[in-house]
Amino acid sequence: MNRSETTRSFTMATWLGWQVESNWTDPFLFAVYVIIKPLASAAILVVMYSIITGGAYNSPLFPYIYLGNAFYTYVGAVMAGVSWAVIDDREHYKTLKYMYIAPINIPFYWLGRGVSRFLIGTVAVIVILTAGVLFLNVPLDLTQVNWGLFFVSLVIGVTMLAMMGLILASITLMVAHHFFLIGEAVAGALYLFSGAIFPLEVLPAWLRPVGYAMPITYWLELMRRSLIGDVAQAFPTLAQYSNLQLLGILLGLTVVFAIVSVFTFRWCDHRARELGLIDRVSNY
Amino acid sequence: MTHFAIETKDLSRIYKIRGNKKEKQIRKELVALENVTLTVERGELFGLLGPNGAGKTTLIKILTTLLAPTSGWARVAGYDVIQHPNLVRPRINMVSGGESSGYGLLTVRENLWMFSQFYGMPSKEANQRIVELLKMVGLEDRIHTKSSDLSTGLRQKMNIVRGFLTDPEVLFLDEPTLGLDVGAARDVRKLIRSWLEADKSRTLLLTTHYMVEAEELCDRVAIINKGRVLACDTPANLKRNLQRDAIFEIETSPLNGLTPQLLQNQPEVRKAALTDIEGGARLELILQEEAALASVINILTQKNVKVRRLTKREPTLEDVFMDLVGQKMEDVEKEEAPHAG
Numbered sequence: 001m002n003r004s005e006t007t008r009s010f011t012m013a014t015w016l017g018w019q020v021e022s023n024w025t026d027p028f029l030f031a032v033y034v035i036i037k038p039l040a041s042a043a044i045l046v047v048m049y050s051i052i053t054g055g056a057y058n059s060p061l062f063p064y065i066y067l068g069n070a071f072y073t074y075v076g077a078v079m080a081g082v083s084w085a086v087i088d089d090r091e092h093y094k095t096l097k098y099m100y101i102a103p104i105n106i107p108f109y110w111l112g113r114g115v116s117r118f119l120i121g122t123v124a125v126i127v128i129l130t131a132g133v134l135f136l137n138v139p140l141d142l143t144q145v146n147w148g149l150f151f152v153s154l155v156i157g158v159t160m161l162a163m164m165g166l167i168l169a170s171i172t173l174m175v176a177h178h179f180f181l182i183g184e185a186v187a188g189a190l191y192l193f194s195g196a197i198f199p200l201e202v203l204p205a206w207l208r209p210v211g212y213a214m215p216i217t218y219w220l221e222l223m224r225r226s227l228i229g230d231v232a233q234a235f236p237t238l239a240q241y242s243n244l245q246l247l248g249i250l251l252g253l254t255v256v257f258a259i260v261s262v263f264t265f266r267w268c269d270h271r272a273r274e275l276g277l278i279d280r281v282s283n284y
Numbered sequence: 285m286t287h288f289a290i291e292t293k294d295l296s297r298i299y300k301i302r303g304n305k306k307e308k309q310i311r312k313e314l315v316a317l318e319n320v321t322l323t324v325e326r327g328e329l330f331g332l333l334g335p336n337g338a339g340k341t342t343l344i345k346i347l348t349t350l351l352a353p354t355s356g357w358a359r360v361a362g363y364d365v366i367q368h369p370n371l372v373r374p375r376i377n378m379v380s381g382g383e384s385s386g387y388g389l390l391t392v393r394e395n396l397w398m399f400s401q402f403y404g405m406p407s408k409e410a411n412q413r414i415v416e417l418l419k420m421v422g423l424e425d426r427i428h429t430k431s432s433d434l435s436t437g438l439r440q441k442m443n444i445v446r447g448f449l450t451d452p453e454v455l456f457l458d459e460p461t462l463g464l465d466v467g468a469a470r471d472v473r474k475l476i477r478s479w480l481e482a483d484k485s486r487t488l489l490l491t492t493h494y495m496v497e498a499e500e501l502c503d504r505v506a507i508i509n510k511g512r513v514l515a516c517d518t519p520a521n522l523k524r525n526l527q528r529d530a531i532f533e534i535e536t537s538p539l540n541g542l543t544p545q546l547l548q549n550q551p552e553v554r555k556a557a558l559t560d561i562e563g564g565a566r567l568e569l570i571l572q573e574e575a576a577l578a579s580v581i582n583i584l585t586q587k588n589v590k591v592r593r594l595t596k597r598e599p600t601l602e603d604v605f606m607d608l609v610g611q612k613m614e615d616v617e618k619e620e621a622p623h624a625g
Contacts, residue, residue: 005404016390019390101348
């Protein structure tokens with residue numbers, strides 16, 4: 001079977017990424033890690049919410065925060081998953097140069113390396129949502145879910161996150177090892193500006209445009225709307241937009257980020273070859 | 285299609301190096317390669333011989349599309365490495381010695397199989413070839429061992445197999461036996477020879493600073509120092525130029541302040557190098573004629589230096605290097621070491 005360069009880059013990188021992410025311990029411990037970690041991070045948020053609001057779980061703010069936080073898991077997982085591959089291969093495994101001289105498509109290789117974290121992120125999202133429904137009265141009724149909107153939004157959203165990850169991966173190629181948290185750092189910073197845990201109106205007026213420019217803001221709103229419908233529209237941030245309009249904005253911004261990611265990769269790749277950064281080991 | 289596997293013309297590479305915090309604004313330039321013009325024929329085993337920091341690895345990085353040259357051009361397998369890197373890559377492979385790259389969580393077989401898949405090899409064929417090559421380097425009993433459990437030397441063997449696995453048109457081996465024990469290095473040299481013998485169109489570029497390795501393996505050798513190619517010919521021809529000279533090795537008592545420069549000031553002493561050994565020194569001399577030995581012995585006697593052993597020998601590539609550079613390779617490396625990194 002002679003697969004195309006792009007297909008084999010993506011599929012083999014996916015295989016490699018899964019081996020790297022899942023093989024570090026025995027399957028039982030790995031399963032515990034995949035379940036406990038997201039529950040613990042969600043629990044922190046729930047406890048904070050409970051203290052601040054006095055346990056107002058029936059307020060529409062709670063599912064807003066809870067779902068926003070749950071789906072934000074994908075942001076860190078996909079963006080950091082893609083960009084982390086650069087540092088992992090270059091600094092840890094010292095294989096980046098061998099990948100670079102192989103006849104593969106490097107952007108698709110990086111995207112493939114991010115798939116395992118996307119899958120682990122998916123498990124985390126399911127665990128968080130299940131816990132929310134079972135123990136915290138999150139008003140999620142599977143019969144009322146707009147599954148079409150959910151899956152379309154999920155696919156476009158994950159594509160958008162992958163493009164953002166590709167931009168970060170390209171930038172990571174240019175910087176030293178001490179930027180190893182670049183993916184998670186950017187994901188952490190965007191947490192505040194994308195309406196994940198509070199509506200954009202809470203932000204100072206001069207900071208709101210950052211949130212409106214981020215496709216993550218529209219994606220999280222679409223995920224909430226697809227799962228809990230009207231409850232998600234209780235906040236004014238994006239209430240004036242219909243689902244279709246939000247989808248259009250998300251799709252448009254995804255295309256913009258995809259174009260930016262291609263140019264960023266080309267420029268960083270060219271500069272990295274000029275500066276001799278592809279096999280640089282920082283020894284930090 | 286050109287009959288050259290590798291061609292370079294006036295290839296130069298200059299690194300811009302930023303100073304430390306105090307000297308941040310001061311940018312220094314390091315010339316890693318200077319106007320390198322080389323041709324390597326298809327089917328040739330070509331050696332790049334030079335000390336650490338000579339520019340060998342920089343040249344390999346350019347030829348394997350990892351690094352852009354500052355000026356000049358290079359073609360590999362007939363394709364320009366800057367204009368058509370995507371046509372070069374399916375035709376090459378590379379292994380760097382002295383490093384333990386690879387995915388530690390994967391077994392030896394998985395590591396190798398994965399790379400074969402990136403090159404588009406059919407899986408069954410790849411698995412057969414992995415077993416064959418591992419047998420050739422004596423690593424077949426470790427095929428299911430996680431590579432993190434291998435010693436550095438065995439991991440290097442695995443990487444060498446990775447280079448041969450894809451059967452490239454042009455294979456680059458950068459110091460492949462660096463850090464390997466004698467037996468492992470012998471296995472690798474055997475593998476290199478048999479791989480080239482199996483298909484006369486295969487080309488291999490080997491960098492090394494082991495003279496014996498270059499002499500034993502290479503059809504032609506380029507001697508490189510400070511980014512410049514000083515000579516390029518077959519090992520026999522390179523040595524032939526020195527066969528008119530007399531080469532002596534003298535072991536002496538401590539030299540009492542005698543320097544190689546003092547000996548080199550003698551008219552018939554072309555080159556002199558000194559190595560400290562236990563309880564004395566070893567002098568290596570390239571003399572224009574044997575008669576010059578008398579004046580050397582005379583100087584040693586005047587300095588109260590006793591001659592313990594005196595050997596006349598045939599020229600080696602080490603002598604060729606000393607003749608070209610004026611120093612032994614290890615002395616060049618010692619000089620460069622404080623500036624490295």
